[in-house]
Amino acid sequence: xxxxxxxxxxxxxxxxxxxxxxxxxxxxxxxxxxxxxxxxxxxxxxxxxxxxxxxxxxxxxxxxxxxxxxxxxxxxxxxxxxxxxxxxxxxxxxxxxxxxxxxxxxxxxxxxxxxxxxxxxxxxxxxxxxxxxxxxxxxxxxxxxxxxxxxxxxxxxxxxxxxxxxxxxxxxxxxxxxxxxxxxxxxxxxxxxxxxxxxxxxxxxxxxxxxxxxxxxxxxxxxxxxxxxxxxxxxxxxxxxxxxxxxxxxxxxxxxxxxxxxxxxxxxxxxxxxxxxxxxxxxxxxxxxxxxxxxxxxxxxxxxxxxxxxxxxxxxxxxxxxxxxxxxxxxxxxxxxxxxxxxxxxxxx
Amino acid sequence: xxxxxxxxxxxxxxxxxxxxxxxxxxxxxxxxxxxxxxxxxxxxxxxxxxxxxxxxxxxxxxxxxxxxxxxxxxxxxxxxxxxxxxxxxxxxxxxxxxxxxxxxxxxxxxxxxxxxxxxxxxxxxxxxxxxxxxxxxxxxxxxxxxxxxxxxxxxxxxxxxxxxxxxxxxxxxxxxxxxxxxxxxxxxxxxxxxxxxxxxxxxxxxxxxxxxxxxxxxxxxxxxxxxxxxxxxxxxxxxxxxxxxxxxxxxxxxxxxxxxxxxxxxxxxxxxxxxxxxxxxxxxxxxxxxxxxxxxxxxxxxxxxxxxxxxxxxxxxxxxxxxxxxxxxxxxxxxxxxxxxxxxxxxxxxxxxxxxxxxxxxxxxxxxxxxxxxxxxxxxxxxxx
Numbered sequence: 001x002x003x004x005x006x007x008x009x010x011x012x013x014x015x016x017x018x019x020x021x022x023x024x025x026x027x028x029x030x031x032x033x034x035x036x037x038x039x040x041x042x043x044x045x046x047x048x049x050x051x052x053x054x055x056x057x058x059x060x061x062x063x064x065x066x067x068x069x070x071x072x073x074x075x076x077x078x079x080x081x082x083x084x085x086x087x088x089x090x091x092x093x094x095x096x097x098x099x100x101x102x103x104x105x106x107x108x109x110x111x112x113x114x115x116x117x118x119x120x121x122x123x124x125x126x127x128x129x130x131x132x133x134x135x136x137x138x139x140x141x142x143x144x145x146x147x148x149x150x151x152x153x154x155x156x157x158x159x160x161x162x163x164x165x166x167x168x169x170x171x172x173x174x175x176x177x178x179x180x181x182x183x184x185x186x187x188x189x190x191x192x193x194x195x196x197x198x199x200x201x202x203x204x205x206x207x208x209x210x211x212x213x214x215x216x217x218x219x220x221x222x223x224x225x226x227x228x229x230x231x232x233x234x235x236x237x238x239x240x241x242x243x244x245x246x247x248x249x250x251x252x253x254x255x256x257x258x259x260x261x262x263x264x265x266x267x268x269x270x271x272x273x274x275x276x277x278x279x280x281x282x283x284x285x286x287x288x289x290x291x292x293x294x295x296x297x298x299x300x301x302x303x304x305x306x307x308x309x310x311x312x313x314x315x316x317x318x319x320x321x322x323x324x325x326x327x328x329x330x331x332x333x334x335x336x337x338x339x340x341x342x343x344x345x346x347x348x349x
Numbered sequence: 350x351x352x353x354x355x356x357x358x359x360x361x362x363x364x365x366x367x368x369x370x371x372x373x374x375x376x377x378x379x380x381x382x383x384x385x386x387x388x389x390x391x392x393x394x395x396x397x398x399x400x401x402x403x404x405x406x407x408x409x410x411x412x413x414x415x416x417x418x419x420x421x422x423x424x425x426x427x428x429x430x431x432x433x434x435x436x437x438x439x440x441x442x443x444x445x446x447x448x449x450x451x452x453x454x455x456x457x458x459x460x461x462x463x464x465x466x467x468x469x470x471x472x473x474x475x476x477x478x479x480x481x482x483x484x485x486x487x488x489x490x491x492x493x494x495x496x497x498x499x500x501x502x503x504x505x506x507x508x509x510x511x512x513x514x515x516x517x518x519x520x521x522x523x524x525x526x527x528x529x530x531x532x533x534x535x536x537x538x539x540x541x542x543x544x545x546x547x548x549x550x551x552x553x554x555x556x557x558x559x560x561x562x563x564x565x566x567x568x569x570x571x572x573x574x575x576x577x578x579x580x581x582x583x584x585x586x587x588x589x590x591x592x593x594x595x596x597x598x599x600x601x602x603x604x605x606x607x608x609x610x611x612x613x614x615x616x617x618x619x620x621x622x623x624x625x626x627x628x629x630x631x632x633x634x635x636x637x638x639x640x641x642x643x644x645x646x647x648x649x650x651x652x653x654x655x656x657x658x659x660x661x662x663x664x665x666x667x668x669x670x671x672x673x674x675x676x677x678x679x680x681x682x683x684x685x686x687x688x689x690x691x692x693x694x695x696x697x698x699x700x701x702x703x704x705x706x707x708x709x710x711x712x713x714x715x716x717x718x719x720x721x722x723x724x725x726x727x728x729x730x731x732x733x734x
Contacts, residue, residue, distance in 0.1 A: 264350050267350050267353075268350050271350065271353060273468075274707075324719075329394075329395050329396045330357065330359060331357055331358075331359055331362050331395040331396060331397070331400075331580050332359045332362045332363060332366070332396070332399070332400055333395055333396015333397055333398070333399035333400055334396045334399055335393060335394060335395075335396050335717040335718065336716060336717050336718065336719055338696075338715070338716045338717070341695070341696030341697050341712075341716070
């Protein structure tokens with residue numbers, strides 16, 4: 001007879017079970033959730049240390065750290081889920097400094113009643129994304145809130161990374177004459193999310209572009225160390241991100257509408273909903289501002305990478321004390337590209 | 350994108366721009382009022398004004414559905430939303446419109462009122478079906494375009510025996526508003542606004558047809574060209590108006606023939622006539638009380654009329670002091686003539702309704718056109734995390 005007593009005699013019911021308050025109480029139920037769900041899928045040596053923190057050696061040099069909260073609704077969407085998104089979001093925020101991301105932490109806020117099967121899918125999505133990116137989740141936390149006080153699951157991830165020598169990327173470095181590049185088509189993520197929202201439900205083949213961009217960034221930095229700015233145009237889309245950069249650098253920008261890549265299905269969905277693709281969120285795209293002499297070399301490198309296939313040069317930085325981002329329209333006129341005001345709401349007629 | 354790109358090509362725009370420049374008489378001014386917010390939006394979004402000669406100006410009219418609703422009616426909607434057991438459904442743009450006491454439906458929602466944004470009246474009906482123990486009120490706004498779906502929803506609710514659905518009806522009528530502008534003293538007597546012709550509504554006309562404009566084209570001797578919402582439609586229509594003006598004609602012409610007929614959509618008209626009837630008068634922001642300019646629910650459908658079902662007081666509320674929305678809606682002033690524009694009133698913090706919708710003249714100026722008068726507007730200094 002075996003003398004080993006199982007720590008948790010009854011396995012966590014990830015088929016029919018739901019999150020309850022005991023899963024956040026610090027007791028045995030929480031330990032079981034961590035072991036049988038989180039550690040099982042996210043497994044790595046540092047997580048296995050089983051401490052309240054992860055310990056790892058660091059090299060001399062500059063590190064970056066970034067944190068990002070994820071509250072997306074719906075939790076599952078075409079092309080990903082909140083778990084994969086929470087990995088990509090933070091990996092990208094770290095990578096936009098030119099850094100190589102090393103480790104992630106993840107804090108889960110679960111709502112009582114959230115199905116364990118859904119939680120497992122989320123954690124598996126997270127594990128797959130982390131493993132594909134080569135950036136492990138090495139420490140985490142779980143809290144449970146009462147029913148009605150959350151929206152299923154919220155995830156906050158934090159990432160650290162190291163910045164290569166000679167790389168100095170910052171939002172305040174755009175200068176007049178610089179070229180503005182974008183790594184691919186715009187608006188895919190936002191449209192994918194909208195298509196799966198309960199009150200919209202339109203059919204589209206568009207999937208979220210959610211992806212980790214750090215290998216693309218590494219290729220770019222290898223080719224041209226002195227990239228001036230990098231930023232991922234997430235909420236508020238290209239328009240809002242460019243306004244941020246223009247404001248931070250004290251410059252203006254002029255874009256060429258013809259050069260901005262947008263998937264025709266995204267254009268169609270936006271047309272239908274009365275939205276502007278330039279304001280729709282992306283989760284796997286980056287904007288790069290660089291010396292005009294470096295633009296062609298960077299585009300070449302980007303287009304070789306699978307996440308930069310549709311990279312394009314979309315405009316240039318200009319002197320402008322007002323910090324306006326303007327667009328030369330395909331139609332032949334011009335207009336301001338403003339910050340996003342409030343949420344993008346559909347037009348009435 | 351097929352059937353859209355064709356109406357936005359630069360080559361045709363350039364050709365049209367040349368034709369307009371050639372035919373516009375340099376010895377005179379052409380002030381063309383585009384009635385609809387959809388046209389205002391297209392003019393700004395595509396930069397159509399840049400392609401026009403100096404002596405052609407677009408005057409922005411009152412055709413933005415959220416802009417013309419008086420504050421009192423929005424106050425009523427907020428009262429409804431705050432009532433116990435009520436779910437208030439409405440179209441997105443309506444949520445941010447400022448009401449009395451700096452409230453809005455969005456702020457009411459943040460304080461606990463159940464306000465839902467819907468894309469169609471079908472969504473509102475579904476919410477009513479899914480919540481049988483709640484009162485679901487659809488806050489109906491808009492011109493003739495959004496009216497037939499409201500009529501359909503009321504009929505559908507009756508057919509299904511839905512007891513918890515009602516409509517707060519605020520539908521308004523375009524021809525009455527155009528006539529009111531033409532009759533206003535600024536246009537008629539004082540001559541502060543000279544309007545030489547109208548770009549007629551596009552979606553509205555798909556329902557009512559081009560025939561209803563014939564009366565005032567004749568009566569007021571102003572040419573009307575029914576214009577589509579695409580930028581090439583706007584340019585082509587401008588050219589047609591220039592020709593009419595040059596030749597001293599004042600007819601109703603139809604540029605938007607791919608959608609609009611003289612008679613309009615008879616089926617939709619019949620549906621509306623079955624469920625809704627004319628109001629004796631309705632207050633418009635900017636225009637004041639306009640006789641026979643809005644619709645109400647017929648007494649045969651009284652059960653579905655939120656105004657009869659709930660106790661809604663008529664509220665007389667005034668605009669924020671200094672807000673020029675009323676003058677802007679009549680084309681008497683430009684957004685940049687308003688002291689609040691770009692200083693305290695921005696799309697993030699709208700004081701007047703014209704700053705809310707992307708079809709509102711102020712929002713369009715601010716969002717798309719303010720680089721043309723950069724020193725008039727404050728440069729925004731805000732940081733985004």
